[in-house]
Amino acid sequence: MNKYETRKTIANTTFLETFFDETKEGKKKLSLRAKRWISVISLHLLFFLSFKIDIQVLEGTLNGSRLLGFHLIDVFTTIEVFLATHHLPINMIIGTVTIVLVYLLIGGRTYCSWVCPYGIISEVGEKLHNMLVKKKIIKERAFDNRIRHIFWAIFLVLAFTSGYLVFELINVVGILSRFIAYGWSVALCFVLAVFLVEVFFSRRAWCKYLCPIGTTYGYLGTVSALRV
Incomplete structure (x- = not known):
């Protein structure tokens, strides 16, 4: 039997x-999802x-940080x-x-699977969304995920024409990262709004259609030594 037919997923x-997964001996072990959550x-x-x-040890946020003094941007x-x-700047x-x-x-x-904090929240939203779809309370809405390339370009054009990092105003990853490191911000209301959209309208909409950060790392992934 194909292992993917019996794999435990959010949907089934x-x-x-x-x-948790089970070994051939019937013992439980941490699943890949558990390991990803532990990493994040x-x-x-x-x-x-x-x-x-x-x-x-690790100072800053996901936008820019220092790991034992080494800059990561x-x-x-x-x-x-x-x-x-x-x-x-050189740094x-x-x-x-x-x-x-x-x-x-x-x-x-x-990055999306093992680093991004919104990925965890989005997985919770995905489970709630699937439950509502199964109960026929809402409908499943999917769009062409190639639209993320358009948003990627739009945010960069806005930065170039305005002289401001416009995307950072709505960057749920950055907002969450700053919240975890430094504390509460009213910008968390936008994160909640995105989460509600994913629960009630379109599953994992931020990651699939909007996030230019994930899109950028996706571009890197096309030429990386390891595919995730």
Whole structure:
């Protein structure tokens, strides 16, 4: 039997059951989803603790950070900054090159699965959405996911023409990352709004259709050594 026919997924089992798989001997082990969640939570716990108690391990947010003093800069953020200011500080160049090299090795989509904090929230929203569709309370709405390339270009054009990082005003990944590291912000209301859209209107809409960060790492993934 094809292993994918019996694999536990959000659609065909309870949400908690997706965190465990069974071995041939019938023993439970952590599933890939559980390991991904542990990765995301651990990473952002380091962001939180580095700021809260000044352990200085992973300082900053996903937009820009320092790991034990080494700069790490999000690729899309760097493109935005360059288009908006026509200048890049040397630390930003070094941090971006480092990130590019890392994701060329481990796969661009690794960011979405193992790093992005909104991915966890979106998976919860996906489960709720599927439940509502199954009960025929709402309808499944899907769109052409190639639209994400259009949004990617739009956000960069806005940065170039306005001189501002326009996308960062609605960047749910950045908003969540700053919230985890530094605390509450009214911008979290937008994250909630996106979550509700995904629950009641279109499943995982942010990741599939809008997010230029994931799109950028997807581009890297097409030439990376490892595919995720």
